[in-house]
Amino acid sequence: MPQDGRPLRPLDETEEVLVRALGEVMTGLPRVVDADMVRDARLPLSEYTALMLLSEAPRRRMRMSELAVAGNLSLSGMTRVVARLEKQGFIERARCEEDLRGWNAVLTDDGFARLEEAWPAHLASIRRHVLDKLAGHDLAALAAALRQVETRL
Amino acid sequence: MPQDGRPLRPLDETEEVLVRALGEVMTGLPRVVDADMVRDARLPLSEYTALMLLSEAPRRRMRMSELAVAGNLSLSGMTRVVARLEKQGFIERARCEEDLRGWNAVLTDDGFARLEEAWPAHLASIRRHVLDKLAGHDLAALAAALRQVETRL
């Protein structure tokens, strides 16, 4: 429901421009980066992200639900990403000892190697489409602003 | 190909933070806004965007290819969006007179009404998730930065 306490002030000029720009970025950038990853590293962005998150986690493992939240996917979505990675041998699954309902996704050595192989493509993509274009802008301020934006369901 | 002239300098701290924040926003925000639109206006974001673009176009019509570019979708993706909207009576299709290969998507009166009905939900969603959170930030600078980012395939 459009919480109608106040009468929904329309966008002013500045806001309008920002919203358009943000719309562009939010619909276009994921596709562009994902396309780069698939082309240059044969690894979709969603899978790359999962591997990366695991590589940074203690003991290179995470509960499915944690991983889903961290990767900004639904739990079922993450189940499928992990299933694909498991089939390729990059992840193994281990029942969670302290709660038998739960599963850990565990990064294998092959998975770690795959990640090391893939990250340059990700870095290059981000540099090409984002950082190179932002020369002269205040990156810290931009990051601070973006971190305020609400992105969780 | 990760164009390897230079050896791909890794991200510094500031860049790292920015890239994470941008990743969050770019994967999360479209889902959040789309979910709002579906829930509050029963109109997915992609369809809303198409209607909006048409409403601003001269004679409320656009060539399919124009519309695809403007909406940041592939041509085939836009074909399907338009097909859905046509089925609901919000868009009609008219052969392009000066080039019989081409089609115009034309916003109908029903479509315009639908858009007027739906935009408050979009506005509310954007205010809620984005603009409200950005109080105190320099919106113009943010917009200028985002507009530099490359988002076209």
Added chain:
DNA sequence: CAAAAGTACTTGCACCGTCAAGTAAATAAT
């Protein structure tokens, strides 16, 4: 002006992600 090449769009197929329903285990209630 006929044939070849290019352009505008659509369609078949495959993939990915969501929701809703299902399973299994933990926790709460009686």
Added chain:
DNA sequence: ATTATTTACTTGACGGTGCAAGTACTTTTG
């Protein structure tokens, strides 16, 4: 303790999007 409820995750059905191939028209070329 048994049952009911909640939690963690998986699976089935579905919708949306891209790519590649197909169709129809246009432009170029010899």
